[in-house]
Amino acid sequence: MAFDKMELKDIEVWDGNFAAAQAMRQCQIDVVAAYPITPSTPIVEGYAKFLADGYVEGEFVMVESEHAAMSGCIGAAAAGGRVATATSSQGFALMVETLYQASGMRLPIVLNVVNRALAAPLNVNGDHSDMYLGRDSGWIQFDAYCPQDAYDLNFIAFKVSEDHDVRLPCMVHQDGFITSHTAQGVHTLSDDVAYSFVGDFKPMNDMLDFEHPVTHGVQTEEDWHFEHKARQHNDLMTKVMPKIQTAFDDFEKLSGRKYNIVETYDMDDADVCVVCMGTSVETAREVATEMRKEGIKAGVVGIRVIRPFPFFEIAKALKNVKAIAALDRSSPNGTAGMLFNEIAGSLYNTEKRALLSGYVYGLGGRDLTKAHLVALFKELQANVDAGKVTTQLQQFIGVRGPKLAYL
């Protein structure tokens, strides 16, 4: 091979950004087209350094915007190569037009999204506004809670995205700064083991197959557009989850690390639980354990796969619980939070519908403290004791000023 391998220790001290960059190096990507933006900059910066130092055989394309970055990735993916990039926040927002192109063209691209708030006011810290902005774009979305997850989910993302039965682009989300810039011990895979998991890129309908010329990005009007969108939705609804489960199973055999479409914690006998994403999951788990010492049977459900949404898996995880809090780290701006709505939808036609309340928290990097979660679990227990939701259905946590509650 024309590139050098890197000797890694079994456990390296990496932040989420460097973990993602290392995973990208080990996957040997053909083209990275990128326009760096805080807090995801070190991913593509790290990858560019690996390339410059001879650890990667590929192309790094410096472009003039995030719209161009994703456009470059789309072109390279249509040409027939393994492609990835990274972005955050405003950059992600500028990419949105091309995100729909990538998924509609059924191109496997891995996008590391280091979650950050959306302006205005301008803010570089972590919330899930950009993640939520992408949720109708036809991409598969994984959520990492820590640097280890960010590393592992990159391999799983390539594996699922490039599968010929899937051929859909894939985002790997991690929380800006709290995951991306916080160094933790990360269990590594050797270069050979990591690469063998994702395997060689297998082209499909590639433009570089000159014996079978194809035109990518065609126009369709009322006569064909609906059928194309229906096909894409069908494949997201029926084909992706089984492939994700297989990839999770294979990855567990390889690494011993087990991922689940819905991550449950102490849910077997839980009366109350929070459903959340990102680093909040780990905080909530710690608080849930402490609540049990106070006699509140608390559990936590973390969403690992945001799209396609685990409609039935969520209902199954929540079927025996009595009160649920859906935590949304993005301002719904005029309705209930996304998780509240999704969970309500998955539970509505089930026999036992638990009491469901929604919370908006952590906007612009505002901390979700253990004290917030202690109060929240106690509120859920009060709901259980009263047999009804005792508060309004939507409350804000951690914002200064008079209490905000709606619905």
Add this chain to the structure above:
Amino acid sequence: MAKKGWDEFEIGAMLRTFDGKIDDIAGTQQEDRAYSENSSYTASVADWRLIKPIFNKDYCIDCQFCWIYCPDVSIIARDKKLIGVDMDHCKGCGICVEVCPTNPKSLLMFPEQADEETEIASWPKKDEEEA
């Protein structure tokens, strides 16, 4: 084109130009290529045109300027000689006429309904001032 259901076509916003594998495409004339029904070659867009070029071979010197400049590959040349215009794809832009160097020009624009034989019979004479 038959209207297929959502599960009856290949995934992606993608169309194939040819049916099956192709080989030596540069050495195969357009009319001998296995263009698919999705190729624009098999679709007539003649109704996009309001005025049309008429070719008068009496003055053509086969310089190939029109063939090179045509933005729609609608000048049909064989053995480096202009033999006609692909009227299924010509949009009537007039660039071929503009670049034609002969005097009088070998290609001129006429209304879509003009009769080719009539117009060739009354073709303009050599412009002595220009010469």
